[in-house]
Amino acid sequence: MKNKQWLLAKRPFGEPTSDTWQFAEADVPELKDGELLVKINYVSLDPAMRGWLNDAKSYIEPVQIGAVMRAGTVGKVVASKNEKFAEGDYVCGHQGVQEYAVSDGKMLHKVDPKLAPLSYYLGVLGMPGMTGYFGLLKTGEPKAGETVVVSGAAGAVGGLVGQIARIKGCRVVGIAGGAEKCQFLIDELGFDAAIDYKSQNVKKALKEACPKGVDVFFDNVGGDILDDVLTQINMKARIVICGAISQYNNTTPVKGPSNYLSLLVNRAKMEGIVVFDNIAEYPTAMKDIAGWIHSGEMKVKDHVVEGIETFPDTLMMLFKGENFGKLVLKVGDE
Amino acid sequence: MKNKQWLLAKRPFGEPTSDTWQFAEADVPELKDGELLVKINYVSLDPAMRGWLNDAKSYIEPVQIGAVMRAGTVGKVVASKNEKFAEGDYVCGHQGVQEYAVSDGKMLHKVDPKLAPLSYYLGVLGMPGMTGYFGLLKTGEPKAGETVVVSGAAGAVGGLVGQIARIKGCRVVGIAGGAEKCQFLIDELGFDAAIDYKSQNVKKALKEACPKGVDVFFDNVGGDILDDVLTQINMKARIVICGAISQYNNTTPVKGPSNYLSLLVNRAKMEGIVVFDNIAEYPTAMKDIAGWIHSGEMKVKDHVVEGIETFPDTLMMLFKGENFGKLVLKVGDE
Structure with missing residues (x-):
């Protein structure tokens, strides 16, 4: 099984360009004990990602050259050797701009696709x-x-x-x-x-x-x-x-x-x-926001672009003001 | 009796210059009922005064063209038709860059020259x-x-x-x-x-x-x-x-x-x-600061320049970084 990925090739000076990124195809590795494999459905595109490209002290480590670009993701567990996650579970995390990701599960949390469309977990509920x-x-x-x-x-x-x-x-x-x-x-x-x-x-x-x-x-x-x-x-x-x-x-x-x-x-x-800083209180916020959505008091607008190949251009939509609502990249079917 | 004053002649663009100010000598007016006459000892020179020259919305009204330049002052009551103030009282207020000032007393408060040198009431206690x-x-x-x-x-x-x-x-x-x-x-x-x-x-x-x-x-x-x-x-x-x-x-x-x-x-x-914003709590602060001065925990350094004539140049010492400690202009003997 092949995995399509976008790697950071070079730190941008100013706007990210085609030099910034490298497209890669890699084998999906075999799972070790405790690991699980996620097939990613949506990759979150957020303005903060630009900051993660800079080699500077910030609130989070910069993405390293050659690494898969960091991004929020939501996807489905397609294989698991981790007792906390079963095949068919949906999980949210920062698994990067790729189609498949292996994880030890520590930084993932389960989400329920029946409670809200999957992409919401990268937006209003993310x-x-x-x-x-x-x-x-x-x-x-x-x-x-x-x-x-x-x-x-x-x-x-x-x-x-x-x-x-x-x-x-x-x-x-x-x-x-x-x-x-x-x-x-x-x-x-x-x-x-x-x-x-x-x-x-x-x-x-x-x-x-x-x-x-x-x-x-x-x-x-x-x-x-x-x-x-x-x-x-x-x-x-x-x-x-x-x-x-x-x-x-x-x-x-x-x-x-x-x-x-x-x-x-x-x-x-x-x-x-x-x-x-507010991780401990996320459940309160999610409950409030979900309540407002269900009551109709809050509207949600996602802007979905399809295809992992489009990542470099789709990301730039944020900086050109071309997104209309929460921008997500659809990289796999649900 | 003649009163020497500095008036605002013209709003400065950038640094105040000789055009900014007009020196004036005026008669000291007769006191009406309820008024008192203060002979000013020290005029406070503060960076904030630069802002008061601008014709812009701020936390205080701009000084008007032709008016005596606003400044904090401390002085002695030399005549009084106001029952709350007696000749010989020392008072603090914003009586402007001049030698004498008439007041209805409403914006003045008495200070005690035995508790601290008069100039302190424009600095650490002001x-x-x-x-x-x-x-x-x-x-x-x-x-x-x-x-x-x-x-x-x-x-x-x-x-x-x-x-x-x-x-x-x-x-x-x-x-x-x-x-x-x-x-x-x-x-x-x-x-x-x-x-x-x-x-x-x-x-x-x-x-x-x-x-x-x-x-x-x-x-x-x-x-x-x-x-x-x-x-x-x-x-x-x-x-x-x-x-x-x-x-x-x-x-x-x-x-x-x-x-x-x-x-x-x-x-x-x-x-x-x-x-x-803290006027109601000034007494607490003054008590603390006076206590620290008396115990020797706090040192006070005043920078006194003599002569009302020097006002335009002395004020500029603040912006040139030439003052060393609290800058005051001595305009009259105690």
Whole structure:
């Protein structure tokens, strides 16, 4: 049996290019005692993956040159010599951009395909969902009646953050690229307003969309958008730094927020989050999110692209703003 | 009786220049019922004054063109038609850069020259003291054994912050300009280490001076120093944004912290403070600080320049890093 894989060939300077990746076909190894074999159905594509390519101290080890690219995955156990997993189980983990993966089971957890579509375990019920849930509620601390702004609002994390803020009784304003995404935020996800950063002056649009100012900003984008929001924050505002997708492929230094002294004027704070800090509380979040989905209060939009061969181009959709909802790569049938 | 005053003539673009100010001599007005006349002894010169010159939304109204320049003051009541103040009382307030000031008494509070030298009421027992005390303790939240770094460490706020951190059992590292100031921080104020940003590579020096990383950074300076410290912060670090003196006279946009994504990696926060939020608790702070001074745990260094005529040049000492300790302008004898 052959396994198709994408390996990291070379660390990118700026945008990942064809040089960054190496496609490989390898034999699927024989299982040893305690191991299991997973046939992967979906590979998660997330902005954070760009950071994992850099050889720099971060919240997680960089991917090593020659290694299979790290990625969240969901798949089916097709063979097992591990007593905790049986053939036919579905499992979630970080098994990388490949069709098959061998594991000792330690970093895998079982998921139930009857409770939710498999891809949801990479999105609303996976890392992006946990990121948005804890980042908004524990660090953003939104109160009913406050105004919450989220950037990258049509992405996996942003769409969830806005909906949770709405459910908690906040006025919700999303920033996204393009009229179609903005319409979707209002019509489908129930945002109160949406700003198209590609066609609107964000600062002016924020003033109109947030007549009472901004209490919580959940930032996935950084750059000029962060600076624009900083001009509109209220006293004691909370800015959650979840990511800065506009800066990840920079070949020049990251653009720091020129307007950060607005934090001083407004006694506001800017705080960074990493999802893994909340592992012990994931079950609570999953229960809440699943409940909102079942009650119809929360909508889910996945953006599925088929074929492991497309990985390098599909990943780039994130940085070009071409994904519409949670981006996943379908690499095998369920 | 003539009153010498400095008025704001023109809002500066970048550094204040001779065009910014107008020297005036005016008659001291007759007192109405309820008013009192103060002969000012010391005028406080603080970096925040630069911000008050800008016609921009901030935590306080800008100084108006043609008005006496706003400044903290301490002086003696020389005439009173206000029953709450008697001739001979000493009072503190924001009476501006002038020799005499008339007041209705509402924004003045009495101080006791027997308890501390008058100038202290503009420094450790005044706005800079309150800023450092509450900014460090309430926002920085230092714990014994942690490493606290402070920029502008030989200034009014920085020197106090470092000493309070030392008293609270922290390792204290100061960043200041020049060997003399750095020696003073260690020899006189009891800092554990000092970094001379003018002659040292701050990032390298921080690595040496903070072998366990930085838990709290109290920033008065901004710019490159903030960026350098961001590379050395620990998990859950607290960055207190008190000021950014390196940026106040910029004619280009403020340099935002390029390394702000270190907040994300380290789940750290950056939070702005304004001293006035703590007015109700000033007495507690003053009691603590006065206690430390009396016990010898805290040293005070004032930098006194004489003569109201020198105001424009003396103010600029702050932005050139020429003050050594709390800068005050002596405008009248006690």
